Amino acid sequence: MKIAKEGYPIIAIPALLTIIALLLGWNWATAVFVIVTLAVAAFFRDPERIPPLGSDLILAPADGKVVEIRRVEDAGGNPGARLSIFMSPLDVHVNRAPVSGTVEKIEYQKGCFMPAYKEDCSENNERNALTLVGSDGLPVKLVQIAGILARRIICRVRPGDRLEAGERFGIIMFGSRVDVYIPSGTEIVVEEGRRVTGGESVLARRSV
Secondary structure (H helix, E strand, O other): OOEOHHHHHHHHHHHHHHHHHHHHOOHHHHHHHHHHHHHHHHHOEOOOOOOOOOOOEEEOOOOEEEEEEEEEEOOOOOEEEEEEEEEOOOOOOEEEOOOOEEEEEEEEEOOEOOOOOOOOHHHHEOEEEEEEEOOOOOEEEEEEEEOOOOOOEEEOOOOOOEEOOOOEEEEEOOOEEEEEEEEOOOEEOOOOOOEEOOOOOEEEEOOO
């Protein structure tokens, strides 16, 4: 099982406690720490994904459940839509690029830590916004949102970096949400309540 690199320091803590308990002969404690170590390692699992082909596709940036699809306007007043994906602690939390493109800008904002499935968390929770611009010139904005358990958002890329569709760009710790803002004229092909797989499930199709 491949593990996201950010997980190793955290996995090491219960693993070390497991070794100490084993050396001391604390069998019950050893069993508990083994379970905790495996659970933490499972959270940071990072499976390989095979993105579907198609320059018009907008893929899911994360594993989880589509909890909301809402029509919104961008900062310039242009119409579009926001698709919100909630990741439970049991989901893979590695985030992936929904389209191929160049990172135009990254904006981090501090905030609170409300449950990530609530509507208000899109505006009030700690979050990191990343805007990707593809070859068609249309921006696709991603917002990594911390949840009630999440206390760290990791973004591995910088403005000017190039990402391919399905490529890893970050991770959010322990339960969270990712919002995807897509431009108007895009056909949404998922419904609220559907579970999606990051880097593989298609959320929408752009006009090409």
